Amino acid sequence: MEVRTRMAPSPTGEYHVGHIRTLMYNYAFARQNKGKFILRIEDTDRERYVPGAVERIQDVIKMMGFEWDEGPGAGGPHAPYTQSERLDLYKKYALELVEKGHAYYCFCTEERLSKLREEQKASGSEFTKYDRLCLNLKKEEIEEKLKTGVPHVIRMKVPDNEDISFDDLILGKITINTSSVDDQVLLKTDGFPTYHMAVVVDDHLMKITHIMRGNDWVPSTPKHVLLYRFFGWEPPAFVHLPNLKEVEGTRKLSKRYGSVSVIEFLTEGYLPVALNNFLMFLGWNPGTEKEIYSMEEFIKDFSVDHIQKTDLVAFDRQKLLWINGMYIRNMPAEELWKELQIWAKRFDVFLHGKDAGEKVVYSILDLVKDRMKLLSEYNSLVHYFFEDPAIEKEELFSYVSDVSRGKEILEGFKSLFLEVKEWDVSKLDAIAHEFIASKEYKPKEAFMTLRIVLTGETATPQIFDILGILGKESVLKRLDSALKI
Numbered sequence: 001m002e003v004r005t006r007m008a009p010s011p012t013g014e015y016h017v018g019h020i021r022t023l024m025y026n027y028a029f030a031r032q033n034k035g036k037f038i039l040r041i042e043d044t045d046r047e048r049y050v051p052g053a054v055e056r057i058q059d060v061i062k063m064m065g066f067e068w069d070e071g072p073g074a075g076g077p078h079a080p081y082t083q084s085e086r087l088d089l090y091k092k093y094a095l096e097l098v099e100k101g102h103a104y105y106c107f108c109t110e111e112r113l114s115k116l117r118e119e120q121k122a123s124g125s126e127f128t129k130y131d132r133l134c135l136n137l138k139k140e141e142i143e144e145k146l147k148t149g150v151p152h153v154i155r156m157k158v159p160d161n162e163d164i165s166f167d168d169l170i171l172g173k174i175t176i177n178t179s180s181v182d183d184q185v186l187l188k189t190d191g192f193p194t195y196h197m198a199v200v201v202d203d204h205l206m207k208i209t210h211i212m213r214g215n216d217w218v219p220s221t222p223k224h225v226l227l228y229r230f231f232g233w234e235p236p237a238f239v240h241l242p243n244l245k246e247v248e249g250t251r252k253l254s255k256r257y258g259s260v261s262v263i264e265f266l267t268e269g270y271l272p273v274a275l276n277n278f279l280m281f282l283g284w285n286p287g288t289e290k291e292i293y294s295m296e297e298f299i300k301d302f303s304v305d306h307i308q309k310t311d312l313v314a315f316d317r318q319k320l321l322w323i324n325g326m327y328i329r330n331m332p333a334e335e336l337w338k339e340l341q342i343w344a345k346r347f348d349v350f351l352h353g354k355d356a357g358e359k360v361v362y363s364i365l366d367l368v369k370d371r372m373k374l375l376s377e378y379n380s381l382v383h384y385f386f387e388d389p390a391i392e393k394e395e396l397f398s399y400v401s402d403v404s405r406g407k408e409i410l411e412g413f414k415s416l417f418l419e420v421k422e423w424d425v426s427k428l429d430a431i432a433h434e435f436i437a438s439k440e441y442k443p444k445e446a447f448m449t450l451r452i453v454l455t456g457e458t459a460t461p462q463i464f465d466i467l468g469i470l471g472k473e474s475v476l477k478r479l480d481s482a483l484k485i
């Protein structure tokens with residue numbers, strides 16, 4: 001049997017990092033088993049529909065490096081893969097259930113239903129349920145109402161007080177009694193199916209073999225299991241994954257603590273490979289010490305047995321930042337430059353060095369990448385290589401006892417560098433040290449002052465490396481402008 005997994009996003013907002021984690025597991029499982037990974041758009045909730053979200057979700061999935069074998073754009077034997085284009089199908093199946101006596105028409109108004117909910121709440125019920133008023137309508141009454149176009153829904157007839165069980169590959173056997181299950185609406189007044197209806201029909205028709213999704217869907221699964229039974233279909237395997245939480249307590253990921261959507265993380269300058277590597281471990285681990293995983297390795301090592309049997313896993317933002325920095329540090333300059341260019345283009349960000357030669361940019365990257373944790377830090381780490389720094393007098397002389405000593409040091413450096421014929425980093429290092437020793441300057445006062453002149457910063461890579469890249473002309477120019485201050 002071909003393994004077929006799916007990711008089924010709803011275009012109700014921006015794509016969340018948790019969604020990518022779930023997508024990755026589905027993707028890896030399909031790839032590992034030489035199966036198919038399907039993308040399906042579940043856009044049946046018209047009230048929560050966000051215009052443009054369908055396109056943005058697909059873009060983000062691609063930005064993160066994933067592609068789907070079947071789905072929007074890719075096509076496939078079960079097209080269309082967008083639920084709003086499959087409405088006739090859901091209607092047909094809903095009517096089949098009515099026919100079989102597993103579903104019924106309900107003509108109750110929203111007013112009546114909300115009143116009912118209020119009453120049930122007021123009487124202290126644990127959960128609110130439809131009271132099945134319409135279940136008792138006579139055939140003729142139903143036909144009359146349908147003929148005159150009375151707005152209606154189709155509801156599933158959930159058996160009374162029955163234990164519904166299913167085997168979850170991670171959580172084991174789960175049993176939920178139907179006394180807590182409402183007669184779920186399957187087809188809404190607007191002719192759209194509900195999620196529960198569409199998900200079952202599509203997972204069946206699209207021959208999905210494994211459903212991997214967040215464990216917030218566990219309580220809904222009995223409804224799905226019942227629908228499979230009503231239709232006489234074999235349910236797929238269920239794999240419910242832990243959801244993500246902030247490190248503190250049991251809070252869901254929240255904007256209060258930082259980014260939540262994938263696009264926000266990418267905008268901030270997280271590398272897709274690093275973000276993926278971090279997300280892989282939110283619910284799964286290989287059972288070894290290995291922490292750095294490429295997607296190929298993950299596809300090889302991923303296994304459902306190693307998914308954590310827990311409700312929530314902590315999304316450690318500090319760790320993510322650390323991993324990102326590590327990826328940046330270990331990336332060859334050439335590759336890092338490519339990533340920076342992709343990022344800048346994608347988010348319309350100006351990038352220093354775009355017009356400088358690649359060689360120069362590579363050597364600058366080699367100098368600064370140890371300090372870079374996010375792509376977005378690049379400009380502020382390299383600006384002084386490309387533009388004269390703005391320097392305040394107070395800052396310039398903050399490492400010397402007084403202005404005249406500062407001036408003397410800078411003048412000394414100027415005459416020293418003026419004489420240099422071969423502008424070479426180790427030579428510059430040697431003569432500069434000789435110079436300050438002969439004058440008995442403290443290395444800190446001399447080099448910090450020089451550093452501020454050249455970069456406007458107090459924390460930078462090795463000053464001689466900077467001198468080397470800047471070149472004689474621009475070093476002398478910056479010394480001159482500082483002396484004018």
Ligand code: GLU
Pocket residue numbers: 008009010042195199212213214217
């Ligand atoms: N459309 C659902 C969602 O947005 C899919 C849930 C599932 O995977 O069954 O989460």
